Amino acid sequence: MARLNINGRVVEIAVEDDTPLLWAIREQVGLTGTKYGCGVAQCGACTVHVDGVATRSCSMPVSAFDENQKIVTIEGLSPDGSHPLQKAWVALDVPQCGYCQSGMIMAAAALLAANPKPSDADIRGEITNICRCGTYNRVQAAIKQAAGGNQANG
Amino acid sequence: MNRIASLPRRGFLQVSAALGAFTLGIRVPEAAAQGAAPAATPEVNAWVVVKPDDSIIIRIARSEMGQGTLTGLAQLVAEELNADWSKVSTEYPTPGQNLARNRAWGNMSTGGSRGIRESHEYVRKGGAAARMMLVEAAAQGWGVPAGECRAANSTITHQPSGRTTTYGKVAEAAAKLTPPTDVPLRDPKDWTIAGRSLPRLDTVEKTNGKQVYGADLTLPGMLNAAIRDCPVFGGKVASFDAAKVASMPGVKKVVPVGETAVAVVADTWWRAKTALDALPITWDNGPNAQVSSASIAEVLKAGLEAPEAAIGNRAGDAKAAIAGAAKRVEATYGYPFQNHATMEPMNATALWTPERCEVWTPTQNGEAALAAASEAAGLPPAKCEVYKIHLGGGFGRRGAVHDWVRQAVDIAKQMPGTPVKLLWSREEDMLHGRYHPITQCKLTGALDAQGNLTGLAMRISGQSIVAGIFPQNIRDGRDPVVFQGLSPGGEEGAFGYAIPNILIDHAMRNPHVPPGFWRGVNLNQNAVYVECFMDELAHAAGKDPLEFRRALLRGSPKHLAVLNAVAERGGWGQPAPEGRARGLAQIMGFGSYVAACAEVSVSPAGELTIHKITAATDPGHAVNPQQIAAQVEGSFVYGLSAALHGECTVAEGRIEQENFDTYPVMRMMEMPAVEAILMPSGGFWGGVGEPTIAVAAPAVLNAIFAATGKRVRQLPLKHADLRRA
Numbered sequence: 001m002a003r004l005n006i007n008g009r010v011v012e013i014a015v016e017d018d019t020p021l022l023w024a025i026r027e028q029v030g031l032t033g034t035k036y037g038c039g040v041a042q043c044g045a046c047t048v049h050v051d052g053v054a055t056r057s058c059s060m061p062v063s064a065f066d067e068n069q070k071i072v073t074i075e076g077l078s079p080d081g082s083h084p085l086q087k088a089w090v091a092l093d094v095p096q097c098g099y100c101q102s103g104m105i106m107a108a109a110a111l112l113a114a115n116p117k118p119s120d121a122d123i124r125g126e127i128t129n130i131c132r133c134g135t136y137n138r139v140q141a142a143i144k145q146a147a148g149g150n151q152a153n154g
Numbered sequence: 155m156n157r158i159a160s161l162p163r164r165g166f167l168q169v170s171a172a173l174g175a176f177t178l179g180i181r182v183p184e185a186a187a188q189g190a191a192p193a194a195t196p197e198v199n200a201w202v203v204v205k206p207d208d209s210i211i212i213r214i215a216r217s218e219m220g221q222g223t224l225t226g227l228a229q230l231v232a233e234e235l236n237a238d239w240s241k242v243s244t245e246y247p248t249p250g251q252n253l254a255r256n257r258a259w260g261n262m263s264t265g266g267s268r269g270i271r272e273s274h275e276y277v278r279k280g281g282a283a284a285r286m287m288l289v290e291a292a293a294q295g296w297g298v299p300a301g302e303c304r305a306a307n308s309t310i311t312h313q314p315s316g317r318t319t320t321y322g323k324v325a326e327a328a329a330k331l332t333p334p335t336d337v338p339l340r341d342p343k344d345w346t347i348a349g350r351s352l353p354r355l356d357t358v359e360k361t362n363g364k365q366v367y368g369a370d371l372t373l374p375g376m377l378n379a380a381i382r383d384c385p386v387f388g389g390k391v392a393s394f395d396a397a398k399v400a401s402m403p404g405v406k407k408v409v410p411v412g413e414t415a416v417a418v419v420a421d422t423w424w425r426a427k428t429a430l431d432a433l434p435i436t437w438d439n440g441p442n443a444q445v446s447s448a449s450i451a452e453v454l455k456a457g458l459e460a461p462e463a464a465i466g467n468r469a470g471d472a473k474a475a476i477a478g479a480a481k482r483v484e485a486t487y488g489y490p491f492q493n494h495a496t497m498e499p500m501n502a503t504a505l506w507t508p509e510r511c512e513v514w515t516p517t518q519n520g521e522a523a524l525a526a527a528s529e530a531a532g533l534p535p536a537k538c539e540v541y542k543i544h545l546g547g548g549f550g551r552r553g554a555v556h557d558w559v560r561q562a563v564d565i566a567k568q569m570p571g572t573p574v575k576l577l578w579s580r581e582e583d584m585l586h587g588r589y590h591p592i593t594q595c596k597l598t599g600a601l602d603a604q605g606n607l608t609g610l611a612m613r614i615s616g617q618s619i620v621a622g623i624f625p626q627n628i629r630d631g632r633d634p635v636v637f638q639g640l641s642p643g644g645e646e647g648a649f650g651y652a653i654p655n656i657l658i659d660h661a662m663r664n665p666h667v668p669p670g671f672w673r674g675v676n677l678n679q680n681a682v683y684v685e686c687f688m689d690e691l692a693h694a695a696g697k698d699p700l701e702f703r704r705a706l707l708r709g710s711p712k713h714l715a716v717l718n719a720v721a722e723r724g725g726w727g728q729p730a731p732e733g734r735a736r737g738l739a740q741i742m743g744f745g746s747y748v749a750a751c752a753e754v755s756v757s758p759a760g761e762l763t764i765h766k767i768t769a770a771t772d773p774g775h776a777v778n779p780q781q782i783a784a785q786v787e788g789s790f791v792y793g794l795s796a797a798l799h800g801e802c803t804v805a806e807g808r809i810e811q812e813n814f815d816t817y818p819v820m821r822m823m824e825m826p827a828v829e830a831i832l833m834p835s836g837g838f839w840g841g842v843g844e845p846t847i848a849v850a851a852p853a854v855l856n857a858i859f860a861a862t863g864k865r866v867r868q869l870p871l872k873h874a875d876l877r878r879a
Binding site for chain 1: 219220222307353354356357358359360362363364365366367369370372378401422423426428495496497498499532544545547549563569577579580585645676780781784787788789790791792794813815819820821823825827828
């Protein structure tokens with residue numbers, strides 16, 4: 001049994017203590033925007049925010065959390081897709097298959113919250129999520145655009 | 155909450171039946187959640203549905219997996235339809251419907267960069283015919299000749315009187331008309347919807363978590379399955395002890411899957427996986443348990459000198475030219491097994507009863523998925539259906555072989571009436587790929603006293619994808635796909651260099667590791683072999699690599715044009731920034747001409763940085779330039795991931811890499827800037843999803859040589875020592 005604060009709502013979840021947060025979010029809470037990619041915190045498709053910090057939810061058991069920690073998933077990033085990153089993502093047509101993009105956006109949102117004007121080097125150093133289709137340059141450009149810059153690839 | 159989950163199951167199944175095949179394609183969750191079928195609007199034809207509110211649904215037969223084909227194909231239909239683009243949405247017809255309607259939508263296979271290039275003509279005709287029928291219906295309603303009416307932006311105008319109506323108002327009447335037989339198409343130079351960099355139709359839901367992938371699907375009453383197949387190809391299950399896990403939380407059943415695999419079915423996937431990890435399984439590893447990468451390499455090496463080989467390209471007498479050469483150059487290259495590693499692991503949801511089998515799955519080929527489901531279900535195709543769900547990456551893995559669909563149906567068959575979702579773990583996905591074929595290549599070149607290339611012999615030894623997947627297509631031991639980009643001519647992948655004496659052949663050597671079509675297919679390694687060796691020859695001849703190629707490409711103007719474009723934009727011939735060096739590559743494949751100029755630096759400690767790549771593409775016609783640019787950029791991620799890191803090795807018959815920690819792929823930190831030059835010359839239709847991948851590795855390898863003097867001939871690069879000698 002776990003009590004989790006997800007997207008501003010406290011939910012009670014009947015799972016084993018060692019269930020990864022990812023699977024509780026997907027299978028018990030029913031929010032499937034957060035993806036399974038590797039299960040070993042390598043790819044970042046499962047990235048959510050825990051008190052604003054980008055966290056790879058596939059490798060954290062629900063027992064590590066209590067209801068005082070605010071967990072935000074892609075569905076809770078903004079009520080209507082209006083986060084500056086989501087708008088930049090749409091403006092630059094960033095996604096290809098899209099499977100990694102929830103995690104990318106959540107990682108980028110945590111980066112911007114901590115560092116509102118990241119340099120290219122900051123972005124390349126901080127965004128370590130895997131994309132196999134190859135959206136990296138548009139991801140980088142969209143983060144810059146959301147941060148108020150206009151630089152293209154670099 | 156997932157909206158489907160709240161529906162009573164009975165309700166869902168009724169909806170499912172009422173909707174028939176169509177609306178369950180892309181829109182499964184939404185349509186089902188509405189709780190009732192949308193108003194039945196008759197189609198104008200197979201490709202076009204116009205609703206009374208003027209919204210337009212364009213049917214897309216090919217699968218969207220990120221490559222943008224959904225938007226591009228819709229643009230082509232909308233172009234000829236003279237549609238109001240802002241009112242266009244799309245849906246997938248199902249494979250069962252395609253079968254029932256005598257393949258009204260043609261081939262559903264989405265591979266070989268063929269989505270647009272293979273279907274552009276009939277989808278455009280579908281749009282044009284629908285437009286003609288809508289105009290005819292309006293004209294009949296007004297009692298005027300259709301020739302006096304014009305359609306634009308979903309509105310029909312009777313020009314003499316100025317009367318107007320909309321597509322939505324006449325669609326029902328249009329649907330009753332006889333389709334036209336003579337359907338002229340617009341000249342691409344007159345395009346207004348096609349040919350433009352329109353935004354994709356599927357972006358917004360990929361930024362807010364709403365896009366439903368196969369792995370996300372939930373059906374009422376659904377159970378989840380985790381599977382383990384024998385890690386050694388050719389092995390099977392000896393025994394398993396289901397009782398050991400039967401009482402674990404959520405576990406419903408432990409089932410054999412064929413002779414080679416075991417699955418645990420549970421209420422959630424995590425519980426199924428947890429129980430599977432605890433399940434004692436004994437394997438019979440079979441006849442391949444001693445095979446290793448080293449033993450495979452020995453077999454391939456022997457093939458380099460074997461007397462028997464299938465010929466792919468022959469002119470003159472290469473052996474004589476080499477024997478009489480003023481200078482002889484020889485090199486051997488190698489290319490490893492690689493996993494597709496789609497971000498979304500393989501998955502399918504199946505519902506089986508003795509009367510019917512339905513499967514929901516991300517697939518690049520709905521018809522092949524239907525055939526696989528039918529076989530596994532033991533039911534004729536007419537009693538089966540496949541609903542295509544959006545793909546979290548395909549890259550060829552989800553096209554020709556539907557092993558995961560067979561497994562899902564096999565499991566569902568053991569749970570009649572209950573939908574079961576099978577999801578592979580990443581480890582399962584890594585160990586049971588359909589791998590990029592392994593090959594080696596020995597090249598020998600003959601230079602005359604002036605440094606002209608007078609002969610080339612190229613022996614490829616190794617695996618044939620076609621032999622592994624479509625063995626019936628092997629003729630006289632020859633797999634034509636092995637020679638991608640090396641063929642003497644043709645529209646698919648012609649070898650551009652004019653060499654008077656040439657012999658390119660293949661000694662087929664098929665290890666037990668199953669091969670597959672891997673984005674870029676055989677063009678990937680063939681481009682490495684040819685383009686790196688061209689660089690070696692130029693160096694041996696004391697010539698500039700660009701000039702050396704130009705001389706040989708005089709009779710191949712399209713090959714030459716893309717090469718010249720990247721040389722010019724990439725700064726070839728001008729000094730590179732301090733510490734950097736450049737490399738070139740060009741090839742033709744998938745009907746398109748591509749070239750790249752890479753700019754790299756290598757630190758004294760041997761650390762490689764790829765700074766910038768200039769890439770040119772001539773695909774003939776360009777349907778959505780910004781999406782072509784996206785494919786070109788993405789091709790460097792896929793191609794450079796392969797070049798830098800991609801390798802699956804074999805020990806004791808099994809693949810050693812199980813996850814991204816041991817199978818690294820390129821991340822943003824390694825990504826170069828990419829400048830994509832699009833130069834559509836018109837007159838032909840080439841693909842764009844794959845060809846550029848092939849020039850990524852050789853351009854970088856040639857730049858590394860320019861920077862370090864070191865030739866890397868065995869990929870991936872991670873094994874190479876690039877430190878200054």
